[in-house]
Amino acid sequence: MNPEETLLKEADRCVKCGICLPHCPTYTLTRDEGDSPRGRISLIQGIAGGQLDSARANRHLDRCLSCLACQAACPSGVDYSQLIDGIRASRQKSRGERLAHHLITHLPYRSWSRLGLWLYRHTGIRPLLRTLGGRRFRRLDGLLPDQARVGSWRSCYPAATSRQGRVGLFTGCAGRISDRTALDAAIAVLTRLGFEVVVPDDQGCCGAMHQHTGDPRTAETMATINHKAFADKELDAVLYLASGCGTQLAGQPLPVPVFEISQFLNRCHWPYDMALNPVDSAVGLHSPCTLRHQLKLADEPERLLLRIPGIRLIRLDQIQCCGAAGSYLLEQPEMSDALGARAIQQLRDLELQFLATSNSGCALQLASGLRQAGRKIRTVHPVELVEISLRERGSEQT
Ligand code: SF4
Ligand code: SF4
DSSP, rough: OOOOHHHHHHHOOOOOOOOGGGHHHHHHOOOOGGHHHHHHHHHHHHHHHTTTHHHHHHHHHHHHOOOOOHHOOTTTTOHHHHHHHHHHHHHOOOOOHHHHHHHHGGGGTTTHHHHHHHHHHHHHHHHHHHHSHHHOOOHHHHOOOOOOOOOOSSSOOOOOSSSSEEEEEEEOOHHHHHHHHHHHHHHHHHHHTEEEEEEOOTOOOHHHHHHHTOOOHHHHHHHHHHHHHHHTTTEEEEEEEEEEHHHHHHHHOOSHHHHHHHHHHHOOOOOTTOOOOOOOOEEEEOHIIIIIIIIIOTTTHHHHHOOOOOOOEEEOTTOOOOSSSSTTTHOOOHHHHHHHHHHHHHHTTOOOOOOEEEEEEHHHHHHHHHHHHHHHOEEEEOOHHHHHHHTTTSSOOO
């Protein structure tokens, strides 16, 4: 069966019932059938069948977030992920797209990137590049938090108490900048729990950005790099923080079991003398699409955070999708902005000290929206709240 026939066979399973429509963030925003899962499946059928090849069809397909809320809701079990990834793989990516993906997924691993980022932020390079760099670049720059630094980690952190095991930590590519504090917090919590934490310096990007933008071959190369990086290290598990990376890692043949950090912390033994101090704060808990619809681990961060005394947890289930979706926030700025603004609007009546989310892209998008709205809510990964709670009583909590 050729790739088009495979797509047509899967698309034929869609009975066009429309049950998925209210679950689709782009459809609920535009009310345009072309921006709905059902409409997109029809467009895929037209393109794969050779009856359709229009820029307008591709515009609707490009506006899909790959959030898979539709797939989770579909009673016919249509594999929408296969359809959207497959049709995107059949198209040539532009040089600009390839270059942008290469820079995002490779630069954070370079030893000179820390100095590069410092020079970028503290010299005249930034205004110059903002002028010359185009809209996509300016948008990326606008997401960069003020305190952004490229993380660097030792290859191994010893357990701080009776040893429970040895785990590998997956950093992610953009996460090395955006999740630096959260990754440090994860190391602090894991070592306090008695785990040795290995951070291989030869690990790479998970490949999700490539997989969902029509470049499965590069995604496979990334999988091979990560398999090698985490092999032969006598690990009990590999842990990730960003759920967007998790969806990709979960489908890869890594040499040891892979866990989301909250899921792992909920399963492991907590020493009786490891007291969590109260965090007297209202925390909005955002559930990324990847955690909810793809990994089906939405309850894990909540279970973890409920261990912390004093915390007032508010689930933000009303947010359908924040509009980050990997490179979507760069490539579909209008739709991404509109979804981001809708998410921030849905928080308007809530008095929160923290907004906790388990995905780097969502954290960047929501933090940027909160900054623009003048809201002083700190965006964190759930594991950061555990680390704050583990600190000495009276230390800074917000
Ligand atoms: S994708 Fe599933 S839920 Fe949506 S229209 Fe098709 S069959 Fe119905
Ligand atoms: S993946 Fe998300 S944005 Fe795309 S059609 Fe499905 S629900 Fe809509």
